[in-house]
Amino acid sequence: MTITELRPSLDARPNAALVGQPGSRAKLSTPALLLDLPAFERNLADMATWARQAGLELRPHAKTHKCTEIARRQVAAGALGNCCATIGEAEVLVAADIPGVHLTSTVVTADKIARLAALNERAQGLMVIVDDGENVDDLAAAMSPERPLGVLIDIEVGSERTGVVGLDDAVALAKRIAGHPSLSFKGLQAYDGSAQATTDYHARRQEADDRMAHLKAVCDALTDLGMAPGIVSGGGTGTHDLDRARGVFTEIQAGSYIVMDTIYNACDLRGAGAGTFETSVFVRTSVISRSHPGYVTTDAGLKAFSVGFGDPVIASGAPDGATYSFMGDEHGRITFANGADALGLGAAVECIAPHCDPTISLYDAYHVVDGDTLVDIWPIDGRGHW
């Protein structure tokens, strides 16, 4: 998919004419979300290779990228499909013919259950999680036995959001699902949200061990009852390698690996003491004022970055020691180590986002760059679909 095939995404509009022009990266209207294509492709290949060698399937999470072009490339690299966080994202993925769409949130309201039922009629292999018996009955009533909806029981293993807590409750829920011909019990989901971003590999392993023992116990109990889970889906960028070692998971839902951010860059992901994936997403911003001594003001503030995970980190364009901070909704500040104003009006700086998912969901498009050139624009076509 290229910009010419779709109505240009809003924030890409002024830059659309630059696609393919040598040196066009330097001419982008800012703030702009950049995707470094070679780094993206290395991340894509690296995770695919890791999964193949680990004997695990990949179903990367589209909540990170919200982009059917990226989903397509993940599937082309061997992924089963994509996970997603909202029924709206599932609709967008299915409309783009992405197979194996799995919705990692519960769907409980009547309006969304109706949307899910409609989607299940046209999607191949659609799955959703459940953690509540009443919800299982509601879903079953809306689906048809001719086309049963795949369901995974969500098991609480550290996310403290959705998920069945007790082993007996999980077993009871599996039986309840099995009693409905319009539902198909596919297995379990377990996402250890709290362990993803612990920076040290071995500390992260320790943290997650008890919770994974519980997941194993649920698997064993179901297996004893003749309901062995065919799928155990979970894990993330932070735990993918630990999850491999446990031998419980059949597939990994990692999302952030494809773009990375300051949180995951700080994590030792495979116990090697070095970063595994590369940052491929950057926010490009321009200096718009130098009127104050000691700092300059940029055009990217709280509306251009995720907030609450620390400040953006400057990747290029500013002298060593320069730091970025927020100055309200519309503005950022670059402060220089030597106290002087070291960047001129209009100078551009590229930053690593503190947290990739909520940064990406602020934008309508990736400006795909290769070196100095804007090579394509990929719409973030899942954004705003709830």
Added chain:
Amino acid sequence: MTITELRPSLDARPNAALVGQPGSRAKLSTPALLLDLPAFERNLADMATWARQAGLELRPHAKTHKCTEIARRQVAAGALGNCCATIGEAEVLVAADIPGVHLTSTVVTADKIARLAALNERAQGLMVIVDDGENVDDLAAAMSPERPLGVLIDIEVGSERTGVVGLDDAVALAKRIAGHPSLSFKGLQAYDGSAQATTDYHARRQEADDRMAHLKAVCDALTDLGMAPGIVSGGGTGTHDLDRARGVFTEIQAGSYIVMDTIYNACDLRGAGAGTFETSVFVRTSVISRSHPGYVTTDAGLKAFSVGFGDPVIASGAPDGATYSFMGDEHGRITFANGADALGLGAAVECIAPHCDPTISLYDAYHVVDGDTLVDIWPIDGRGHW
């Protein structure tokens, strides 16, 4: 403008069929941004009346609402036009025939200066701020003497972002502007960002007094030179009443008053000890899990609210004492005062956003409600336009 006149905004799509149906508020797919029409209309009228009585013009800030339908209503209620924060927002406002568009950020890069020049050819009364002599020359070179661009000098009075700091520098910049026939010196802008949200009226007044004395000195110096500023634009929801009392401003740029948020709700805005404007924007979210004891999980997390200004405040739908917190990108948590799970699956709760501007800019549409009914959908058509 109604939903039928435009391609439905993304997050409004599943709800579009509900417009006009009695009881439709209860059926909205969530998360959804709501605009309470009666409260909105009271805010609109209240600020218009205040300005008329104060003898001041209003040029409300569109960076808050990003919606041409709201801009149109503000102009119909007597506003001169709208301020905006980006050239993209200015383009959207002008395309919707909103008069008196003033861009409150500097425009310094070649691509955006070209866009500004093109916009100035078709906009009546377009203005932009400047704080730099070189930028003044660049703007002048791109405009035409047949249609000079209006410029306001931005004066530093507490925002610490853009703005000329010294009095002599401001005077020199005014002279430099006057030397360019393709620019028209219209006056000054002064936005005291740091004083807007001080909760106590009198403390806020004290805080801003020195900085406003500087603005007055700049006005006097320019007047002595025969360059009296015709426009002095500034102020916000937090200082509008204080700014009136100073007698320096000719117009007020307040934006948040039209929707309000937890920050401004905490402020005594007119020294009366009571809230002046009403919250008119809410985020509606649904309970999607009750599997954990003591709390329930909702479908609105870090991607559905501004972050960094405290937690959302529950306005309706939950028992007294219930509190809202973020549980990651996609989920929220409601914790109950008595420790029990007091809301069922699918129950909806409406929350006041911690900070209105960056919350609104996460959504594509306002779901306009009057009592129990969704009465219209207004696209947030300025979102994503940088």
